[in-house]
Amino acid sequence: MAWFKRNAQGIISQKKKDIPDLWLKCPGCSEIIYKLELERNANVCALCSHHFRIQTEGYVKLLLDAGTSAEFNEEISSVDFLKFRAKKKYSDQIKAAIKKTGKKSALLSTRGKMNSRPVVLCVMDFSFIGGSMGSVVGEKISLAIDVAIKEKSPLILISASGGARMMEGAVSLMQMAKTAAKLALLAKAGLPYVSILTDPTTGGVTASYAMLGDVNIAEPGALIGFAGPRVIKQTIGEDLPDGFQRSEFLLQHGFVDAIFSRTVMKEEISKILDVFCKDEIDASERNGLVDVKNMDAAEISPAVEMDAEKKN
Amino acid sequence: MQNFVLDFEKPIIKLEQQIKEMQDYARSEGISLDDEIDRLQSKARKMQSEIFAKLTREQRVKLARHPQRPFTRDYIERIIEDFVELHGDRAFSDDPAIIAGLGKLGSEKVIIMGHQKGRDTKQKLHRNFGMAHPEGYRKALRVMKLAVKFNRPIILLVDTPGAYPGIGAEERGQAEAIARNLFEMAVMPVPIVIVIIGEGASGGALGIGVGDKILMMENTWFSVISPEGCSSILHKDAGKAGEAAEALKLTAPDLLEQNVIDIVVKEPPGGAHRDHDEAAQILKKEILDVLKKLKKMKPDALVAKRIEKYENMGFYSQHPFREG
Ligand SMILES: [Zn+2]
Numbered sequence: 001m002a003w004f005k006r007n008a009q010g011i012i013s014q015k016k017k018d019i020p021d022l023w024l025k026c027p028g029c030s031e032i033i034y035k036l037e038l039e040r041n042a043n044v045c046a047l048c049s050h051h052f053r054i055q056t057e058g059y060v061k062l063l064l065d066a067g068t069s070a071e072f073n074e075e076i077s078s079v080d081f082l083k084f085r086a087k088k089k090y091s092d093q094i095k096a097a098i099k100k101t102g103k104k105s106a107l108l109s110t111r112g113k114m115n116s117r118p119v120v121l122c123v124m125d126f127s128f129i130g131g132s133m134g135s136v137v138g139e140k141i142s143l144a145i146d147v148a149i150k151e152k153s154p155l156i157l158i159s160a161s162g163g164a165r166m167m168e169g170a171v172s173l174m175q176m177a178k179t180a181a182k183l184a185l186l187a188k189a190g191l192p193y194v195s196i197l198t199d200p201t202t203g204g205v206t207a208s209y210a211m212l213g214d215v216n217i218a219e220p221g222a223l224i225g226f227a228g229p230r231v232i233k234q235t236i237g238e239d240l241p242d243g244f245q246r247s248e249f250l251l252q253h254g255f256v257d258a259i260f261s262r263t264v265m266k267e268e269i270s271k272i273l274d275v276f277c278k279d280e281i282d283a284s285e286r287n288g289l290v291d292v293k294n295m296d297a298a299e300i301s302p303a304v305e306m307d308a309e310k311k312n
Numbered sequence: 313m314q315n316f317v318l319d320f321e322k323p324i325i326k327l328e329q330q331i332k333e334m335q336d337y338a339r340s341e342g343i344s345l346d347d348e349i350d351r352l353q354s355k356a357r358k359m360q361s362e363i364f365a366k367l368t369r370e371q372r373v374k375l376a377r378h379p380q381r382p383f384t385r386d387y388i389e390r391i392i393e394d395f396v397e398l399h400g401d402r403a404f405s406d407d408p409a410i411i412a413g414l415g416k417l418g419s420e421k422v423i424i425m426g427h428q429k430g431r432d433t434k435q436k437l438h439r440n441f442g443m444a445h446p447e448g449y450r451k452a453l454r455v456m457k458l459a460v461k462f463n464r465p466i467i468l469l470v471d472t473p474g475a476y477p478g479i480g481a482e483e484r485g486q487a488e489a490i491a492r493n494l495f496e497m498a499v500m501p502v503p504i505v506i507v508i509i510g511e512g513a514s515g516g517a518l519g520i521g522v523g524d525k526i527l528m529m530e531n532t533w534f535s536v537i538s539p540e541g542c543s544s545i546l547h548k549d550a551g552k553a554g555e556a557a558e559a560l561k562l563t564a565p566d567l568l569e570q571n572v573i574d575i576v577v578k579e580p581p582g583g584a585h586r587d588h589d590e591a592a593q594i595l596k597k598e599i600l601d602v603l604k605k606l607k608k609m610k611p612d613a614l615v616a617k618r619i620e621k622y623e624n625m626g627f628y629s630q631h632p633f634r635e636g
Contacts, residue, residue: 135626180494206487226487227477
């Protein structure tokens with residue numbers, strides 16, 4: 001951020017304690033950054049690449065071609081079937097979350113195009129009851145997988161969650177099994193699944209679909225783990241090492257394939273899908289293929305054999 | 313075995329002691345106190361069934377954790393013939409918090425495994441209180457794949473306060489290990505029978521808990537979090553576990569109603585810890601009954617039905633949220 005620009009806009013120096021609304025302090029590098037510029041950079045700090053949390057729409061805009069997103073199953077909503085009564089009523093929490101976020105659940109499912117390729121995209125919303133996974137998240141993922149299988153589209157799922165939704169008891173736990181079972185069907189259909197893990201992804205979400213990508217991608221610096229750091233600290237009675245359960249730690253230990261900055265996420269995922277997705281062989285290419293029936297078996301390479309099978 | 317008595321068991325145990333003293337006295341004096349003993353015995357039975365008929369959820373949680381409750385090894389010793397334990401995940405180590413192996417359940421050749429708790433301090437530490445590390449889940453998966461290869465049913469006994477939350481567990485991918493198991497178990501083409509024999513806490517339980525039929529012993533619990541964990545999140549205090557247990561609705565009858573489990577398995581009067589042999593025989597019969605039905609299904613149909621079973625789990629509305 002150029003200093004003169006700030007002055008030019010009449011904004012006072014960063015020594016001053018109050019930061020006007022147009023500006024915010026980056027938790028990564030402590031610099032004061034201009035919000036609009038941050039938004040133009042996918043909410044990634046240009047100085048230190050700190051990734052600010054973004055909402056579901058932000059990811060849709062980031063990953064899908066403009067104007068191609070069509071949300072589905074948006075009406076599915078939570079039911080307080082246990083009549084969960086503790087300090088707060090679950091039904092009140094749902095009401096408050098809907099009011100606060102303007103959303104109906106902690107997961108958005110949409111179909112759209114990513115660099116012209118049809119994809120099914122699911123995005124979790126951490127601001128909706130901590131992105132917790134209950135029956136609605138489980139069902140929406142299950143249905144999104146059905147759509148992906150039916151339309152032969154790859155699935156991209158962006159996780160951001162504190163884990164399973166406690167207020168749905170064992171039923172929320174079973175959503176781990178439900179989503180994993182459906183992902184097994186997606187795998188059987190030979191369709192790619194790219195899991196993107198963002199800050200934070202913990203608990204039952206990590207221990208189910210978030211870790212099951214054909215490729216697991218993390219955003220830089222995201223907290224990713226099974227048990228929460230507080231629980232681990234309490235259990236072992238020691239301080240946790242620096243960088244513990246961050247994306248870079250998972251990469252080092254072999255649990256994510258890559259860490260990509262949000263600014264290149266779309267292009268990187270497109271490269272992956274390009275290789276994984278079945279090629280659409282158009283008529284002109286088809287005509288160019290050798291007629292395998294008239295060749296000696298020894299001349300037929302496995303690749304040609306596969307194409308021949310497809311042709312028949 | 314050290315005697316451990318829960319508060320609500322005390323009046324029953326006290327009466328039973330009186331009966332025993334009376335029997336000893338009658339024997340030593342060579343007199344008959346049969347009428348009085350009969351009267352007290354029927355009183356004790358009545359008291360026990362009354363207490364157990366109205367157990368609170370918190371009391372069931374306590375029974376599930378009873379230190380004399382039969383553990384995985386106790387069941388295996390009683391119901392599996394020619395048991396051979398198989399160790400190790402072939403990658404990192406052997407995790408004593410999960411026992412895996414093979415043997416015969418009646419006439420059925422099976423693969424069986426379960427979380428293992430310890431009874432004395434040394435055993436508890438050795439078994440890490442039944443809290444598995446990733447290598448435990450990976451060992452379980454390796455042995456389950458043997459069941460697939462040799463076409464044998466899988467029996468899984470669940471009894472854990474949770475997957476271990478530690479630095480090593482995270483380094484070695486606790487989440488990935490559990491997730492992988494869920495994914496693989498969903499489509500294994502052999503019958504999988506799960507029994508919650510004690511505690512069924514969260515992902516640590518589910519990591520060896522996906523299958524065709526889920527049985528739950530009468531005095532056990534199964535949920536997304538322990539009552540203490542729930543209480544400390546809600547109240548910043550683990551002390552309100554009783555309240556949390558009520559809110560979580562985590563007992564076998566609760567979960568039958570929530571369509572999470574399939575069968576509630578009766579325990580001997582006073583709970584499984586009062587009679588390991590009988591508890592094991594009841595369980596053996598239940599598992600054999602379930603296996604008999606599952607074995608009639610073709611592998612494809614079995615897997616399709618299993619996936620459908622999980623697809624149907626959950627409660628939601630197709631309409632915008634309404635309070636109701
Ligand atoms: Zn920064």
